[in-house]
Amino acid sequence: MSINNVQRIVSHIRSGQFRILNDVLRSHTCVYNSKAYLSSAGTVTGQKFILQNKFKGFPKESDVKLLEEELPALQDGQFLCESVYISVDPYQRAYYQRVGDVVLGSQVARIIDSKNPRYPVGKHVIGNYGWKTHHILDDSPSRLGFSTVIIPESVNQPLSYFLGILGMPGVTANFGLLEICQPKHGETVVVTGAAGAVGSLVGQIAKIKGCRVIGVVGSNEKGDWITKDLGFDGFINYKEDNFSKLLTKQAPNGVDCYFDNVGGEISTQIMRQMNLYGRISVCGAIAVYNSTKDEAKASIVQTPMVFKQLKMEGFLVNRWLNRWNEAVNENAQWLKEGKLKSRETITKGFENTFQAFTDMLKGVNFGKAIVEL
Numbered sequence: 010m011s012i013n014n015v016q017r018i019v020s021h022i023r024s025g026q027f028r029i030l031n032d033v034l035r036s037h038t039c040v041y042n043s044k045a046y047l048s049s050a051g052t053v054t055g056q057k058f059i060l061q062n063k064f065k066g067f068p069k070e071s072d073v074k075l076l077e078e079e080l081p082a083l084q085d086g087q088f089l090c091e092s093v094y095i096s097v098d099p100y101q102r103a104y105y106q107r108v109g110d111v112v113l114g115s116q117v118a119r120i121i122d123s124k125n126p127r128y129p130v131g132k133h134v135i136g137n138y139g140w141k142t143h144h145i146l147d148d149s150p151s152r153l154g155f156s157t158v159i160i161p162e163s164v165n166q167p168l169s170y171f172l173g174i175l176g177m178p179g180v181t182a183n184f185g186l187l188e189i190c191q192p193k194h195g196e197t198v199v200v201t202g203a204a205g206a207v208g209s210l211v212g213q214i215a216k217i218k219g220c221r222v223i224g225v226v227g228s229n230e231k232g233d234w235i236t237k238d239l240g241f242d243g244f245i246n247y248k249e250d251n252f253s254k255l256l257t258k259q260a261p262n263g264v265d266c267y268f269d270n271v272g273g274e275i276s277t278q279i280m281r282q283m284n285l286y287g288r289i290s291v292c293g294a295i296a297v298y299n300s301t302k303d304e305a306k307a308s309i310v311q312t313p314m315v316f317k318q319l320k321m322e323g324f325l326v327n328r329w330l331n332r333w334n335e336a337v338n339e340n341a342q343w344l345k346e347g348k349l350k351s352r353e354t355i356t357k358g359f360e361n362t363f364q365a366f367t368d369m370l371k372g373v374n375f376g377k378a379i380v381e382l
């Protein structure tokens with residue numbers, strides 16, 4: 010992959026505006042197979058999932074509804090996209106979503122019709138249009154502050170990587186670890202959710218930086234993957250008893266950096282084994298996303314924070330929108346050099362998006378969870 014191209018893509022993500030890459034403008038002939046179908050009136054019919062009930066506890070199939078929608082004819086300046094890959098992510102459970110709205114989500118989509126010369130038919134875009142098969146777009150930014158970006162053909166990586174290692178989870182792992190934890194050679198790093206989209210990259214990046222890395226995962230099979238294939242030094246299956254003892258065994262010299270994807274009691278247990286001036290990057294709290302307020306409890310963390318003089322900082326990846334290209338660029342380079350590996354768990358069929366989402370929340374996925382249409 011050309012790093013320049015990655016930088017250029019990301020500069021478009023950052024800009025918050027629609028622009029187009031010069032090389033895309035120069036060559037835009039492409040054959041595509043559209044899955045859209047035409048109604049008797051000649052308009053395109055797509056599908057979408059809307060939120061029918063607010064999620065309460067673990068999401069239920071009845072919380073979402075699959076609807077068909079007939080799309081109007083394109084106006085000047087608009088273009089029609091068809092989703093190719095949709096990303097299922099924990100934030101779709103954690104973020105507030107209004108009943109009746111299309112469920113939040115990002116995708117890689119193919120332009121199948123266009124009345125906007127900057128968005129020619131056949132190109133692929135990355136955007137945040139929700140769980141929909143088809144989208145009529147114009148020059149407005151998509152949701153969550155991310156704008157629509159065309160993927161140049163010269164990018165020699167699978168399109169789905171733009172939802173994972175070269176997309177939001179990759180930037181989260183890179184900046185969330187390097188900026189907040191600032192891991193040093195020889196230090197011990199612990200990451201929870203270690204076999205997931207973000208966690209599997211965090212651990213590999215920490216290894217690149219010369220750290221001893223312990224991943225916390227929900228099964229021994231995941232542990233085998235992160236140690237044998239990704240180079241983690243050890244793993245703990247948090248579903249086994251005596252987490253604290255297992256951690257002492259895996260990190261006998263204590264923990265210097267903790268990348269927290271899950272929150273809850275496990276996080277407190279890890280913080281109790283941190284070294285003086287340890288750093289904690291709080292990325293997410295998936296252990297409690299499906300809990301009610303009363304259920305979500307963990308022991309206090311102030312004692313280790315005071316006596317070990319720890320630094321704990323939460324973040325949203327959007328804070329680095331203006332530096333997005335640095336992280337994508339670096340991840341792309343490491344990918345090219347074989348220092349970073351990407352794995353995806355792909356569910357086929359738009360109608361199975363909700364299933365893919367709940368599978369991800371249950372931990373079925375290894376690496377990035379994605380739906381292929």
Ligand SMILES: NC(=O)c1ccc[n+]([C@@H]2O[C@H](COP(=O)([O-])OP(=O)(O)OC[C@H]3O[C@@H](n4cnc5c(N)ncnc54)[C@H](OP(=O)(O)O)[C@@H]3O)[C@@H](O)[C@H]2O)c1
Pocket residue numbers: 098099100103177178181202203204205206207208225226227228231247270271291292293294295296297324325326327369370371372373374376377378
């Ligand atoms: N701050 C930000 O800007 C930002 C951006 C992206 C993601 N995030 C957060 O980062 C975290 C990871 O996201 P991701 O996209 O990489 O998801 P992911 O790790 O690919 O998928 C979620 C994983 O969470 C684990 N999990 C589920 N319930 C759990 C529990 N009760 N305790 C411990 N682990 C549990 C499962 O793995 P196991 O089989 O190991 O349980 C599952 O595979 C999430 O908390 C997400 O909200 C934050």
